[in-house]
Amino acid sequence: MTSLFIKSIKFLVGGAFIVVLLIALYGSVRGVIKEPPAETAEHAMHKHPEELKLASDGPFGKFDRAQLQRGFLVYKDVCSTCHSLNLVSFRNLKDLGYSEAEVKKIAKDWGTKQPVFDEKGGTWGERDNVPSDRFPKVYYPGTGTPPDLSLITKARHDGAAYVHSLLTGYDKKPSAEALAKFPEFAKTPDGMHFNPYFANLNIAMPPPLTQDGQVQYSDGTRATVDQMSKDVSAFLVWTAEPTLETRRQAGFAVLGFLIFAAFLTYGAYRSVWAGVKH
Template sequence: MVRLFGPLVGLFFAVALLWSFGNGAYVAITEPAAPTAEKLFHKHPKEVEFSFNGAFGKFDNQQLQRGFQVYKEVCSNCHSLKQVAFRNLADLGYSEPEVKAIAKQWATKAKTFDAKTGDAGERDNLPADHIPPVYYAGQGSPPDLSLITKARHEGSAYVYSLLTGYQDQPAELLKQFPDAKTPEGLHFNPYFANLNLAMPAPLTDGGVTYADGTKATVDQQAKDVAAFLTWTAEPKLDKRKQTGWAVLGFLLAATVLAYLAKKNVWANAH
């Protein structure tokens, strides 16, 4: 009996330890996390209609040209677009002379390097060049926008919502989270992940003058540049949709033929 007492006590403590650990782990897993300002006040992107939405949607070149103008005149001061070559702009309906002029007049020039002398220099951009990156002197660099709509959930709607979502910090937020006041130099935007970002609202009504006469409201500019950045991330979107419908048609026809062949082969089986 005495010999059994020691092992039984050890077994008891082992079971108690395992139960305590398991119960603690269960509570840690199942107990909801404490609410944070980001969770309570962060907003899902707005619902917005684009011409390329849906299975039959396609890009509107006129809108893409307006979006490129917004990028060029507003966004390109800080954000790069280094995955796009100037010659790709021909897909938006720009002529060859227009593409050459856009490349030559671009504010950031192509960098050159003389291997013999070791001297660095600059030259005018050519249509074959990619849009040169922005060299930013501040702390950190704003993100390259080439693939931004692929890198963010609901990318097109996210870009539109972010650009139109600047607002004063809600009093309710500060009431619940007094320490969550937007820091000096940052700007409150409920569509940004942590609610505060360094970029001030970049768009203003009439900030650009559209060549086609479209009224350049903040909403219109945001929608146009969001469409343009969707094109930079997915320039073959239209062709991919066309190919998809062709493939579906082929599969449907092949299915019908396979069914008819099966009926013919097994017609006299019974």
């Protein structure tokens, strides 16, 4: 009798809990339908990244080495003064087609040198970079350090498309309809730059790609702002996953082995149980 009473209490408590949840859910849904949340400026003006097709897209995609080299030049000449690439070593550039001598020269000529520390951990000097070094960090004491770009295409939704859209989105202004709703965005705050692809619309980074020919390509490709943006976006896809091609090849090899093993297993099954009646 006592056991039955305890079970009844449990069912009543559980049922009451479910009823309370349903009432709360009904109230929330009813409130959203009757009084939907006010549209924010970010929602009205924010744009989704434009589609960007790269040679590395898709399961069979491969890196375009020529494009990656162009993208590296854009990073070196434009982006490296502010943004680090600290998860990539200079010697990794050999994967892009650079020779060992070229990698050594790139490392030695790099603008930011490697700090040299004393026994107490203090810095007492600098030395040239060598191929085994990672790209040195960029510091801005007191003003904040811009984000490292090593994994930026992994850290942002839409990856390379986001980077490309952000770099080319500075000239896009809010529509007249959006400004009528949010007149405070008619004037961009001092030290900020309007960019509809950035999360809160105003970004502290000035437009890095400002004119065609800002970088000199050696392969004859015309260095338009759009082309430079695409190239550096492709390069940052590579920095985020330099072993992309190897990983895909290994995946296809494993998949092929599993399919072959499945056929072997089925053949063994038919052979072993061929004379057995069910």
